[in-house]
Amino acid sequence: xxxxxVLIDGHSILNRAFYGLPDMTTSKGEHTNAxxxxxxxxxxxLDEEKPDYLTVAFDTNHPTFRHEMxxxxxxxxxxxxEELREQVPVMxxxxxxxxxxxxxxxxxxxxxxLGTLATRAEEAGNQVSLVSGDRxxxxxxxxxxxxxxxxxxRTGTEIxxxxxxxxxxxxxxxxxxFIDLKxxxxxxxxxxxxxxxxxxxxxxxxxxxxxxxxxxYQHIDEMSPSKVTTSLKENREIAFLSKQLATINTNCDLxxxxxxxxxxxxxxxxxxxxxxxxxxxxxxxxxxxxxVSHTTGIEKNFQWITEPGExxxxxxSIQDKVAHPIGLQLIFENDSFLGLxxxxxxxxxxxxxxxxxxxxxxxxxxxxHLARKGYLTSVIGLKExxxxxxxTEKDNMFDASVAAYxxxxxxxxxxxxxxxxxxxxxxVPSRDDLLGKNSLVSAMNENKEAFLSYAxxxxxxxxxxxxxxxxxxxxxxMQQLFxxxxxxxxxxxxxxxxxxxxxxxxxxxEYGDNLTVGIDKLEKNIYELVGEKFNxxxxxxxxxxxxxxxxxxxxxxxxxxxxxxxxxxEKLQSEHPVVAMILEYRxxxxxxxxxxxxxxxxxxxxxxxxxxxxxxxxxxxxxSSTDPNLQNIPIRMELGRQIRKVFIPEENYVFxxxxxxxxxxxxxxxMSGDERLIAAYREAKDIHRITxxxxxxxxxxEVTPAQRSSAKAVNFGIVYGISSxxxxxxxxxxxxxxxxxxxxxxxxxxxxxxxxxxxxMDAKELGYSTxxxxxxxxxxxxxxSNFMQRSFGERVAMNSPIQGTAADIIKIAMLRVNQKxxxxxxxxxxxxxxxxELLVETHKExxxxxxxxxxxxxxxxxxxxxxxxxxxxxxxxxxxxx
DNA sequence: CCTAGCCCT
DNA sequence: TGAAAAGGGCTAGGT
Numbered sequence: 001x002x003x004x005x006v007l008i009d010g011h012s013i014l015n016r017a018f019y020g021l022p023d024m025t026t027s028k029g030e031h032t033n034a035x036x037x038x039x040x041x042x043x044x045x046l047d048e049e050k051p052d053y054l055t056v057a058f059d060t061n062h063p064t065f066r067h068e069m070x071x072x073x074x075x076x077x078x079x080x081x082e083e084l085r086e087q088v089p090v091m092x093x094x095x096x097x098x099x100x101x102x103x104x105x106x107x108x109x110x111x112x113x114l115g116t117l118a119t120r121a122e123e124a125g126n127q128v129s130l131v132s133g134d135r136x137x138x139x140x141x142x143x144x145x146x147x148x149x150x151x152x153x154r155t156g157t158e159i160x161x162x163x164x165x166x167x168x169x170x171x172x173x174x175x176x177x178f179i180d181l182k183x184x185x186x187x188x189x190x191x192x193x194x195x196x197x198x199x200x201x202x203x204x205x206x207x208x209x210x211x212x213x214x215x216x217y218q219h220i221d222e223m224s225p226s227k228v229t230t231s232l233k234e235n236r237e238i239a240f241l242s243k244q245l246a247t248i249n250t251n252c253d254l255x256x257x258x259x260x261x262x263x264x265x266x267x268x269x270x271x272x273x274x275x276x277x278x279x280x281x282x283x284x285x286x287x288x289x290x291x292v293s294h295t296t297g298i299e300k301n302f303q304w305i306t307e308p309g310e311x312x313x314x315x316x317s318i319q320d321k322v323a324h325p326i327g328l329q330l331i332f333e334n335d336s337f338l339g340l341x342x343x344x345x346x347x348x349x350x351x352x353x354x355x356x357x358x359x360x361x362x363x364x365x366x367x368x369h370l371a372r373k374g375y376l377t378s379v380i381g382l383k384e385x386x387x388x389x390x391x392t393e394k395d396n397m398f399d400a401s402v403a404a405y406x407x408x409x410x411x412x413x414x415x416x417x418x419x420x421x422x423x424x425x426x427x428v429p430s431r432d433d434l435l436g437k438n439s440l441v442s443a444m445n446e447n448k449e450a451f452l453s454y455a456x457x458x459x460x461x462x463x464x465x466x467x468x469x470x471x472x473x474x475x476x477x478m479q480q481l482f483x484x485x486x487x488x489x490x491x492x493x494x495x496x497x498x499x500x501x502x503x504x505x506x507x508x509x510e511y512g513d514n515l516t517v518g519i520d521k522l523e524k525n526i527y528e529l530v531g532e533k534f535n536x537x538x539x540x541x542x543x544x545x546x547x548x549x550x551x552x553x554x555x556x557x558x559x560x561x562x563x564x565x566x567x568x569x570e571k572l573q574s575e576h577p578v579v580a581m582i583l584e585y586r587x588x589x590x591x592x593x594x595x596x597x598x599x600x601x602x603x604x605x606x607x608x609x610x611x612x613x614x615x616x617x618x619x620x621x622x623x624s625s626t627d628p629n630l631q632n633i634p635i636r637m638e639l640g641r642q643i644r645k646v647f648i649p650e651e652n653y654v655f656x657x658x659x660x661x662x663x664x665x666x667x668x669x670x671m672s673g674d675e676r677l678i679a680a681y682r683e684a685k686d687i688h689r690i691t692x693x694x695x696x697x698x699x700x701x702e703v704t705p706a707q708r709s710s711a712k713a714v715n716f717g718i719v720y721g722i723s724s725x726x727x728x729x730x731x732x733x734x735x736x737x738x739x740x741x742x743x744x745x746x747x748x749x750x751x752x753x754x755x756x757x758x759x760x761m762d763a764k765e766l767g768y769s770t771x772x773x774x775x776x777x778x779x780x781x782x783x784x785s786n787f788m789q790r791s792f793g794e795r796v797a798m799n800s801p802i803q804g805t806a807a808d809i810i811k812i813a814m815l816r817v818n819q820k821x822x823x824x825x826x827x828x829x830x831x832x833x834x835x836x837e838l839l840v841e842t843h844k845e846x847x848x849x850x851x852x853x854x855x856x857x858x859x860x861x862x863x864x865x866x867x868x869x870x871x872x873x874x875x876x877x878x879x880x881x882x
Numbered sequence: 883c884c885t886a887g888c889c890c891t
Numbered sequence: 892t893g894a895a896a897a898g899g900g901c902t903a904g905g906t
Contacts, residue, residue, distance in 0.1 A: 281883095538904055539886055558886070560905095565887060590888060593902055620898060622891085629900045632890035640889080664891090664897095717896060726896025735894095788894065799897040803891095807898090835891045835898085884906080890899080 004051040005121050005258060007114045009132035010058040010102075013038050014091060016133035016150060018084045030789055032278050034087040035094060039283065041131070041150045044159070046266075049129060055101040055261035057113040058092070062106035066245050070192075086786045090278070097270040101261040108252050111136060115248035118145050121258055136187075139178040139248060141167045173207050180213045183243030192242050197231040213243050269421060276411075277780075296428055298349070302456040304448070305352040314352065315366045318344050318375065325376040325398060327463025328367060330385045331455050333440040337388060340367055341459035349463075351455040353444075364388045371395040378466035380416050380458055383615065386494045393488040400462050402486050403469040405616035406478050410778055414616055416461040423465050423472070428457050477774045485773065485811050486615065492818045492830065493613040493623065499829045499841070500608035501630065501647055503599065508646040512596030515588050522585045529578045536585055539564045550576055587637065595634065595643050602628050613833070620800050621775045621807040622835060631834045635882065644879035649841045653828070656847065657881035658854040658872040660836040662687050663806045664719045670864035671772065671801065672755035676748065681866035688712040695744045714745050718752065719802055721795025756798045763797035771804035772862070809868070810836060813861040820853045839878070847874065 017037020046054070095102050103113050114137070118128045122144045130137055131148045141147045147162040167175050184203040186194025198206075206228075210216040217236060223229045232239070267286060275283050305311055318326060327343035331351070337360045339353040354360050368390040371377040375396060379385055382399040391397055401414035404422065411418065417430040434450040435443045443451040473479050527533050530549065534541045543562035547554040552575050555568040566586070572579045602609045609628065617624040625631040633647070634640025649655050665687060669677040680690045685700070692703040692711035703711075710731060717727045728738035746753035760782075763769045768778040777800040781793030810833065817838060818830045828850045832839035838858065842850045851872045858870035875881030 535904075537887095537902090540905075560885070563886085586888080590902085594889070594900090598901070618898060622898060624899055625890095626900065629890080632888090632900065634889060636890085720897040723894080723896050725894055728896095730896075792895070795896065803898060806891095837891085885904085887902090889901085891897100 003053060003121075003126045003258075004049055004129070005053045005117075005126055005261075006045060006049060006051040006055075006129045006131065007117055008042065008054070008056040009110045009114055009130070009134060009137065010038075010056045010091070011088075011110060012133040013041055013131060013150070014084065014087065017041065018087070030090070030278070030784075030786060031083045031087055032090070032280070034084055035091050035278065036280055036283075038091055039094065039280070041159075043283075043286070044150075045129065045131060045148065046263075051129070051263065053258050053261040054263050055103055055117070055256075055258075056095055057110035057117075058088075058102065058104040059110050060104050060106050060108075064107055064109055064112075065249070066109070070241060070245055089785050094271065094274055094278075097268070097274050098266045099264040099268075100266075101256075103254075103256060105252070105254065108249070112249040112252050113254065115140050115250040116252040116254055117256070117258065119250040126258075136178075136182065136246060136248065138162055138167050138171075139175050139246075140250070141175040172204060177207050177211065179243055179246050180207050180211075182246035183213050183239050186238075186242055187246065192245050193238050194242065195231055195235045195239050197227055202228060213239050269425070272421075296426060298346075298428075298457075298460060299453055301347050301349050302452050303348065303350050304452050305350050306355065306358070308357045311352045311358050311362075311366075314342060314350055315370075318342075318370060325378045325463060325466035326370055327459040327461070327466070328370065328377050328379050329455065329458035329462060330364070330367065330379075330388050331440065331458075332388060336441055337364075338440060338444055339363065339455070341455040342367075343456070343459040343463040346464075349456040349460045351452055360388075364390065368395075371397050376466065378462040380414070380419065380462050383490045383494050383497075386491065393491045397487065398466050398470070399487065399490060400465050400469055401616055402490065403473055403482060404465075406482055406486060406775065407469065407472055407476065408778060409616070409619050409621070409776075412617075416458045419465050419469075420457075420461045423468050424461070426461075426464075428461065429453065476776060478776065481774050481808070485808065485815070488815050489615060489811055492814050493615060495818060495829065496613055496831055496833070497610055499831050500604070500606070500610035501831050501839075501841070502608045502650050503603050504646045504648050505600070505603055505607065508596060508600055508603075508643075511643060511646060512592055512600070515592040515596055519585065519588045519592060522581050522588065526578055526581050526585060529581070536582060537589065542582065546572070546576075546579070546582075550578070552576060552579075587639065591634065591640055591643065595640075599628055599643075599646075618807075619777055619796075621771065621777075621804040621811075623807075623811075623833060630832055633878070641879060641882075644882065645877045647878035648876065652844050653841050654844060654847060655875050655878055655881040656828075656840045656842045656851055656854060656872055657875070657878070658838050658840075658851075658858055658870050660806075660810065660858060661869040661871060663809065663836050663868065664802050665715055666864060666866045666868060667772070667802050667805045667809070668719065668752065668755075669866045671805065672749075672752045673865070674749045674751035674755070677752060678866050684867065684869065688715060691715055691745075691748075694748045695741070710741065714741050717742070718745065718756075719799060721798035722756075723791070723795065759801060760794045760797045763793075769797050769800045769804075771801050771808050773805065773808040775804050775808060777804060805862075806836065809862045810838070810858075813858040814838060816857040816861065817854055820857065821850070824849075824853075826850065839881070842874075 014034045018034035092102055105113060114130055118130055118140055121128050122142060126144070128145045129148050130140060130145060131150065133149060135149065137147050141162050141164045143163055149160045151158045151160070164175050167178070173181060181203050182192070184195050184198050184206060185200060186192045206216055210219060216232065220229065220232060272284070305314065329341045331338045331340060337354055339351055340363050341349065341351045343349040352358060352363060354363055371391045372395050376398055377396060378398040378400055380400045382397055400419050404414045404419050415430065417428050420426040420428045431454055434454045435447065438447065440451070473482050523536065526536060530545050534545055536542060540561055542564050546552045546564065547562045552572050554562045555571065556563045566583060569579050569583050599609065602611070604610060611625055611630045612627045614624045614626065634643055666681055669681050676694070680687060683690065688708050688711045689700060689703050691714065692707040693700045695711060696707055698707070713727060713731050717730070720726070722742055724735045724738040724742055727741065728735045731738065759769060763779050764782045768776045770776055779793045779796050781789045782797065784790045784793065814830060814833055817840070821828055821830065826846050827843040828840050828846050830838060831841050838854060840850055840854060855870050855872050859868045862868065873881050
């Protein structure tokens with residue numbers, strides 16, 4: 001039976017897509033427009049044709065017979081811009097992930113490979129679609145071979161189709177005669193010469209009359225003399241050479257059998273992850289629709305329980321089952337507790353609904369008992385469930401989300417469907433697939449089937465994934481990290497969220513009102529100074545005012561227009577008095593919108609803000625804070641710093657705030673083993689000053705403030721994964737000078753240099769970097785063919801172990817502080833962590849003991865070859881305690 | 883929904 | 892030569 005075959009000219013389509021679509025980059029700067037365009041074209045064709053076979057041919061760098069015939073021959077790969085060139089390997093990566101056969105053979109161009117395959121397939125009676133942006137391929141058109149020429153437009157992809165008949169209609173020549181046309185006309189893009197004086201029109205007429213170049217020359221003497229005939233006579237060799245160059249070789253020596261190009265599953269996990277990495281958001285929906293369409297067959301095991309007797313039987317039955325983890329999920333939304341789902345074996349997955357007979361207390365107590373009895377109870381997202389689930393770090397809980405985060409901290413969500421996909425190889429419908437934007441409450445009443453699936457999948461995946469995740473953690477050497485740091489930390493973070501931080505609402509309002517006064521004044525002055533009203537908050541409008549109306553010199557442009565960022569404006573302050581006002585306006589509006597107004601919206605009835613702390617967000621192991629972010633409260637500028645006065649302890653309490661001193665540099669000293677750096681820290685003096693003194697060879701006492709601040713910048717640079725460019729920008733010096741600073745630094749601390757080099761090398765070999773406590777961060781960028789990407793990977797390889805180890809250490813300190821406070825029955829509570837700082841709301845009778853606990857636990861959290869210093873301060877608000 | 887801009891360690 | 896110095900989150904404007 002005739003098969004359908006699609007053959008794609010790889011470089012040609014990439015080219016089309018590249019020039020047809022606006023430039024696109026991922027958030028990391030990887031160009032992706034050609035790849036996206038290629039895939040869009042390919043999907044469109046596959047959707048239309050549903051072919052049996054698909055293969056993509058690429059040109060190689062090797063010379064072909066055309067180069068041998070004609071030295072000036074160009075071919076498609078020459079002169080490719082870097083933004084396109086870097087996309088070629090990415091494109092191949094995508095095709096490989098889709099299991100699409102890639103064909104390339106030294107000595108042949110893609111055209112020749114495609115021509116050969118098309119001809120063979122045609123002879124075997126098959127239907128062929130040849131996809132290319134290059135009209136040269138029209139010479140291959142027949143009644144079985146269709147040439148498809150896609151055009152990428154902003155509105156989508158349109159495809160022109162040519163069977164032999166269409167070629168004749170459109171160009172008035174047969175496909176074969178297309179070669180003769182090109183022989184006469186030449187082709188500038190391939191550097192194929194044409195006969196001078198002959199363009200598209202003349203060539204067309206000649207071939208229409210004489211059919212071929214050979215025939216033209218047979219009858220050349222009969223033709224009436226003209227410029228054209230003279231040129232033809234003079235350039236006979238060019239015409240024949242060009243015809244040969246333009247002829248596609250349909251007889252290549254290929255081992256390849258078309259059966260090798262059988263289409264498999266394009267929508268697999270690898271492709272999904274790749275598209276995610278490339279940020280092809282619009283294409284991800286294709287996966288979701290595929291995912292939803294096939295069910296897992298597990299749904300038949302889902303049961304909705306409403307009978308108290310059955311519920312108690314289910315809990316009782318778990319007594320017999322100790323060997324395997326239990327999957328559990330409490331189902332709730334805001335303040336309504338709806339029930340819980342439970343899975344102890346593949347065949348029986350229950351949702352037990354909460355109602356008058358099966359009470360919330362009964363369910364939560366029964367659920368909490370499971371873990372307390374010692375069965376490993378696996379949940380997805382423990383911290384959130386602790387509102388109802390009364391278990392502690394001593395109980396035998398397992399959080400699959402946190403486990404999955406440790407195994408790969410680079411993804412953004414760790415929901416049950418993510419875990420199913422990544423660790424069980426199972427595609428299950430996500431919450432969004434099942435319930436969309438519906439609330440759980442409404443789904444439970446109106447969309448029972450989807451609701452049951454949502455509830456039960458969660459417990460089922462928790463059940464199914466636990467052992468696998470545990471095994472992977474063990475193999476990666478992260479079991480201890482998981483069990484002794486990450487799992488216990490869940491409870492600590494939950495405690496912090498519950499406790500929250502008290503805010504003086506009136507003081508906050510007053511702070512905001514004062515800002516408004518200042519903002520209004522500035523606004524008026526700015527309008528007066530520039531002579532018109534505009535939206536100062538709009539970088540676009542501001543750019544027009546500053547750089548067009550006022551004609552200020554613009555430093556750099558962003559994708560969208562002029563840059564009006566603070567560092568640009570700072571340099572422009574002397575040019576016009578309005579610039580300083582705009583900077584101040586920015587400062588004030590930032591404080592007003594994000595902090596004064598922003599924070600006010602989070603104050604709860606208990607006068608406190610209960611922000612969230614996230615454990616599964618950062619790539620390095622730090623925690624993050626949202627709703628609101630309490631880790632970025634202003635401190636640098638005095639006006640901003642004032643806002644810390646509104647954060648206050650409750651009556652009879654004070655704040656104790658303890659900071660690590662230079663924890664990351666100390667970690668670096670320890671991990672690098674650099675004797676000189678270690679010695680510097682043992683002196684326990686101003687480290688930036690020591691660095692300046694040693695790097696610039698000046699006595700400690702004679703270091704100038706400028707030298708100290710340079711050294712400080714270098715120290716930061718080292719931690720961030722040094723680059724002369726970045727350091728230069730930070731210090732406002734040339735790249736060359738920055739380079740010299742870095743060299744001097746590495747001369748002073750040679751083992752730091754050796755250590756950083758080793759970090760990069762090891763990470764390149766392993767594909768990930770590791771902290772002192774075994775935390776991993778994958779660094780796929782290290783293998784990128786893109787210089788920028790790779791450099792980024794190298795900096796990440798230097799930074800992650802340092803930042804990550806510091807994060808590990810403070811997590812340990814948090815756990816121990818929290819534990820001591822609870823065990824010692826203190827009234828004081830840990831309420832914030834800001835990366836190297838802990839804030840404890842401390843009862844006035846406990847100040848001395850708590851201060852001691854904080855400093856001791858922080859300093860002893862890790863045993864390094866340099867001391868860990870922590871300093872604690874006391875205050876009646878957060879401003880005073882810093 | 884993205885971006886420019888800016889707050890923190 | 893060029894070129895995101897690491898890790899985060901929030902707001903406003905503009906599509």
